[in-house]
Amino acid sequence: MIVLIPAFEPDGRLLALLRELALAAPELAVVIVDDGSGPRYAPVFSDAAVLGADVIGFPANRGKGAALKHGFAHIAAHYPGQDVVCADADGQHTVRDILRVGRAVRPGALALGVRAFTGRVPLRSRLGNTLTRWAFRAATGISVSDTQTGLRGYPAAALDWLLSVPGDRFEYELNLLLRARGAGWTIEELPIDTVYLADNASSHFRPLADSARIYLPLLVFSASSLAAFAVDFVVLLVVNALSGNLLAAVVAARGVSSAVNFLINRRMVFASRRPLRSTLMRYYLLVAVLLLANYGLLSVLTGIGMALALAKLVVEPTLFLASYGVQRSFVFAESDAVRSATRAAEPMAVGRR
Known part of the structure; x- marks a missing residue:
């Protein structure tokens, strides 16, 4: 199993995640995609490489979807046959949940780590997920409780299909859910912890531009x-x-x-x-x-x-x-x-x- 982490302007939480993963599952390989963070963040990625991560990336920002697809192509070429678990770089996914989703990956199915959205959840995150969930169900007939989760597991056989799904930014992850059933993939959900640090201040989600990208496929x-x-x-x-x-x-x-x-x-x-x-x-x-x-x-x-x-x-x-x-x-x-x-x-x- 490979852990794939797209990262744009990460901080020490990415390094903390790598250390925790190394302690909990030292056999795991971690691929990090630097989505054009720039020279200011080079030390973070250098430290990640020292910790054992396979760091690849772009010289300029291209978006989360492009980073994920770059990672999928790299894994298919350099780690053939490996299942992939995608996690965010900002500490919102616990190591326990990452490993649980990874263990749940099976042939023919995509595994989603879904949040309960209980307790102290930023309003924009709670409202955005609710609206997208309703719209997604109306458009597809499929009930997915957390369409925007970044913690997802994919079987190795899905990598070529994942590379064919359109979208370079935040809309990519919704696009692949919209096309999953038609491509023959089932969707399985696993409950995970809902973690928001400092009211999700580290998120690079742009409410207007990225919401438009997400809802456009619907x-x-x-x-x-x-x-x-x-x-x-x-x-x-x-x-x-x-x-x-x-x-x-x-x-x-x-x-x-x-x-x-x-x-x-x-x-x-x-x-x-x-x-x-x-x-x-x-x-x-x-x-x-x-x-x-x-x-x-x-x-x-x-x-x-x-x-x-x-x-x-x-x-x-x-x-x-x-x-x-x-x-x-x-x-x-x-x-x-x-x-x-x-x-x-x-x-x-x-x-x-």
Whole structure:
């Protein structure tokens, strides 16, 4: 097992962590990525190397995601077959918890050390995690109690996939959670201590810029369906006004909007590698079912006197949630063949260090 620590402008707490790790588990290798901290912090990294850490890094700051991926690539090349535990450099993860998460890593699963957020927790941390947790569940259907934890364990076979996940800063860790299920990884949670030192003053998280980066992937998940809904809404009203035929209007609207939704979802939302023919068949099977449901519900609501526009606004949210869940788990989910080929191409484990 390798402990990977991305570090930007660290202080003595990084060195204290290394000493504690050496006492508790001297067999562990530690890789530290200097994320462009600059000459002022060179002595800290020099001391870390003296303590036995493998120190690599960048001359200029590139962000936590870039640092993690640089570390994953280094570990894959120099420590093949080793599982990886990522921890923060600011003393917020105890050695006991780091080792617990490391021991929990198993093939096919990502291990998250999750905080309870009880006691004295800075408001921005408590609020930020709560909002992201709710948004994450709404977008993915997966319940993760701490989406922002930096204490995570990854099996060796996940390294190539981790390198393919987009994002160079704080959004990277959320991106990989968003894509985990589609790539065939399960998520397991382990409770850890919630540690905030000096109200988390050492955090390099920028509330506005980095929050925007974190929430952007969640918005992308919804933007495709919102765009398709807008197209569907306009085409429905126009065709119905021209033809006076509700069924024709529903079919035309669904046909145009589904094409828009499919193209965006396949490329931008789910990044599906499933063969196009198979995906199209699954997608339009779903479209047919949703079309019948859409027509049936609109007919019922307009039949009891509700205006078509209002009926559409009532029906669409329900169908949106159903459609998203089926697309995520069935239409665009990575096929077993693709998943097997991906895993076969990844480095084989040769035992833990």
